[in-house]
Amino acid sequence: MAEKTHPPEPIVRWNSGRADRRRRLWRRFRRRPMPMIGLTLVVAFLVLAVFGPLVSGDPSAQDYLATLMPPSIDHPLGTDDLGRDAFARVASGARTSLQAGVLSTLLAMAVGIPIGLAAGFYRRWLDSIVMRLVDVTLAFPFLVFAVGLAAILGPSLRGVVLALSFAQLPAVIRITRGEVLAIREMDYVSAAIADGATDGHILFRYILPNSAGPLIVQATVAIPTAIIGEATLSFLGLGVQPPTPSWGVMLSDAQQYLDQAPWLAIWPGLLIALATLGFNLLGDGLRDVLDPRSGP
Amino acid sequence: MTSPVAEPILRVGELVKHYGAGRGNVVHAVDGVSLSIGPGEVLGLVGESGSGKSTVGKCILRLTEPTSGTVSLVGRDITHLSRRALRPLRRDVHIVFQDPYSSLNPRFTIGQIVAEPLRRHRIARGGEAARQVTAMLERVGLGAETLSRFPHELSGGQRQRVSLARALILEPKLVVADEPVSALDVSVQASVLNLITDLQRDMGFSCLFITHDLSVVEFLADRIAVMYLGRIVETGPTAEIFAAPRHPYTQALLSAAPVPDPVKQRRRRRVVLSGEVPSPLDPPPGCRFHTRCPVAVDRCRTEVPELRDLRLGDHPVACHLVTTDHVPDATATATAGE
Numbered sequence: 226m227a228e229k230t231h232p233p234e235p236i237v238r239w240n241s242g243r244a245d246r247r248r249r250l251w252r253r254f255r256r257r258p259m260p261m262i263g264l265t266l267v268v269a270f271l272v273l274a275v276f277g278p279l280v281s282g283d284p285s286a287q288d289y290l291a292t293l294m295p296p297s298i299d300h301p302l303g304t305d306d307l308g309r310d311a312f313a314r315v316a317s318g319a320r321t322s323l324q325a326g327v328l329s330t331l332l333a334m335a336v337g338i339p340i341g342l343a344a345g346f347y348r349r350w351l352d353s354i355v356m357r358l359v360d361v362t363l364a365f366p367f368l369v370f371a372v373g374l375a376a377i378l379g380p381s382l383r384g385v386v387l388a389l390s391f392a393q394l395p396a397v398i399r400i401t402r403g404e405v406l407a408i409r410e411m412d413y414v415s416a417a418i419a420d421g422a423t424d425g426h427i428l429f430r431y432i433l434p435n436s437a438g439p440l441i442v443q444a445t446v447a448i449p450t451a452i453i454g455e456a457t458l459s460f461l462g463l464g465v466q467p468p469t470p471s472w473g474v475m476l477s478d479a480q481q482y483l484d485q486a487p488w489l490a491i492w493p494g495l496l497i498a499l500a501t502l503g504f505n506l507l508g509d510g511l512r513d514v515l516d517p518r519s520g521p
Numbered sequence: 522m523t524s525p526v527a528e529p530i531l532r533v534g535e536l537v538k539h540y541g542a543g544r545g546n547v548v549h550a551v552d553g554v555s556l557s558i559g560p561g562e563v564l565g566l567v568g569e570s571g572s573g574k575s576t577v578g579k580c581i582l583r584l585t586e587p588t589s590g591t592v593s594l595v596g597r598d599i600t601h602l603s604r605r606a607l608r609p610l611r612r613d614v615h616i617v618f619q620d621p622y623s624s625l626n627p628r629f630t631i632g633q634i635v636a637e638p639l640r641r642h643r644i645a646r647g648g649e650a651a652r653q654v655t656a657m658l659e660r661v662g663l664g665a666e667t668l669s670r671f672p673h674e675l676s677g678g679q680r681q682r683v684s685l686a687r688a689l690i691l692e693p694k695l696v697v698a699d700e701p702v703s704a705l706d707v708s709v710q711a712s713v714l715n716l717i718t719d720l721q722r723d724m725g726f727s728c729l730f731i732t733h734d735l736s737v738v739e740f741l742a743d744r745i746a747v748m749y750l751g752r753i754v755e756t757g758p759t760a761e762i763f764a765a766p767r768h769p770y771t772q773a774l775l776s777a778a779p780v781p782d783p784v785k786q787r788r789r790r791r792v793v794l795s796g797e798v799p800s801p802l803d804p805p806p807g808c809r810f811h812t813r814c815p816v817a818v819d820r821c822r823t824e825v826p827e828l829r830d831l832r833l834g835d836h837p838v839a840c841h842l843v844t845t846d847h848v849p850d851a852t853a854t855a856t857a858g859e
Contacts (some may be wrong), residue, residue, distance in 0.1 A: 412624035416687065419582045420638050421611035434628045517671040518627060 253514045260510020266503025274323050277316025284317040285468040295487040304490045314470040315492050321382060321471035325455035326448040329389035334444060337394045341401025342428050359395040367392050371454055375463040385464045389451045400443050404436030438512045445508030449501035472497050525794045528596050529557040530695050530727040536590035538576050542802060549801045550576040552751035563728040565738030573796055576732045578697045582616050583607060612642050613687035619700035621680035625672040632668035635686045657686045678709035699731045713833035714740060735778045739763055747771050750809040752799060753806060753828055757836030765837040769851035770810050776852055816849045
């Protein structure tokens with residue numbers, strides 16, 4: 226409690242510039258242990274995805290003399306049924322899985338948030354049309370929708386990312402619109418209108434920041450769902466094509482050898498779980514740090 | 522109508538606001554309200570909840586679009602201006618809301634909140650804005666340390682002071698105060714009311730003070746307009762209305778407000794209105810008050826009374842029973858207080 230002995234410093238400026246604001250947010254973030262763990266995990270996965278394949282060797286190199294080997298010096302995570310190095314495949318698969326998870330979610334947010342904002346704010350015919358379309362698409366289960374889209378877009382990583390992001394879109398639109406509907410009724414929005422604020426200012430300075438919480442939570446839930454979604458699409462032959470590895474592909478391949486080589490299922494499973502945990506902790510931390518009401 | 526010395530700051534003419542309530546139902550929130558406020562004048566708009574008084578305030582700021590009627594600010598009709606054309610005029614009028622917990626953006630610091638109007642109208646920024654904001658906060662009784670605080674760190678009374686600072690920083694000609702103290706503790710109410718009175722005297726803005734609390738308007742309004750179910754039933758100088766209310770509804774309202782003298786209070790006769798306010802979905806024909814009026818006659822049930830001033834003085838009433846030589850007395854039918 227040494228901090229409390231200082232008298233409150235006189236504040237001359239409140240309108241700190243962007244750099245100041247960023248520094249203050251980072252200070253708030255650093256102070257929280259859980260988000261820091263999340264950030265560490267996410268950064269570790271990004272490092273693995275970017276540099277892992279450079280040091281691990283060829284993920285497609287087969288060695289029929291060393292199939293289904295347990296972890297050893299040569300193969301720190303063991304080998305699969307074709308004698309491919311599990312570490313090389315996990316590292317290279319990180320690229321596919323993180324792209325499928327993160328890119329599709331970011332894309333869905335980038336497209337869905339503006340649509341949801343506009344529908345909730347302007348209402349009228351725009352809202353009716355958008356929400357009817359959302360209702361129709363939400364009637365399909367997420368994966369069924371993604372499978373259909375992937376079939377149209379063709380089997381490739383790009384197809385997977387687009388299909389997964391499109392399948393997430395209705396949920397993003399619906400959540401954003403719901404938040405807008407609640408927040409636009411707040412008196413501070415009316416006060417901004419009474420000030421003569423432009424629609425853009427109201428949407429992006431008043432409504433969007435105050436709906437950030439649920440959207441960040443949605444994103445952190447969507448990333449692991451998309452990672453699994455990629456696995457399903459690839460398993461059905463609609464995703465990345467062999468021999469390109471991804472965590473999802475490895476997990477479904479490993480099912481056959483669960484009794485002989487359980488580690489083959491453990492590595493990708495563990496990584497998916499850790500990535501989920503990492504994005505969740507990071508997302509919760511972001512939400513808290515961005516909300517001034519959540520303490521220092 | 523009233524004839525203030527100068528051009529009125531605000532003139533509202535035959536304002537109507539109907540809301541669609543689905544299945545062809547219409548809520549008659551405001552049904553033909555006319556009023557005007559002169560420079561530096563405080564008009565108290567009084568009514569029960571649901572009487573449409575807040576809707577009048579929102580229509581004046583075009584926060585909601587009136588169904589018909591006109592709103593003129595400083596002689597200029599703003600009813601049909603586009604939002605863009607209206608923007609520069611918004612400097613002249615601002616609003617203070619009732620709920621201190623939803624009227625400030627939780628993501629902004631107090632400094633940012635109060636500076637918003639300055640930036641919006643490109644009046645000041647940076648250090649100059651900071652100086653003006655600090656000065657304004659000081660006028661509403663908040664220290665410079667509040668600048669970097671967030672709304673959730675302040676009490677309800679402090680937040681209403683911030684709302685006042687935001688409303689007044691551009692020195693508007695008109696402030697619409699929509700129940701600005703109703704959500705506060707009684708002790709805090711008094712200090713915020715005193716603040717509003719002082720600021721109004723110093724800065725000279727006109728004020729539409731919307732409230733359901735008669736004791737509040739008696740304290741600060743020059744004139745009072747009483748609303749019932751979307752219409753003004755009586756309007757006039759504050760002292761006159763309190764001394765000699767003419768409309769039976771005003772009489773009932775005043776008789777319901779307690780007097781802080783036990784002896785007098787015991788001797789007073791109270792008009793206890795029976796029943797509830799009728800639904801604005803289907804307002805009664807004729808005089809809207811006839812369903813609860815203790816002195817209503819047949820004519821009241823069919824013919825809508827105009828707001829007119831048959832007696833001397835700036836004191837129009839919408840009641841058939843008020844004539845040049847007669848004022849109804851709703852309290853005559855009432856029993857002496859318990």
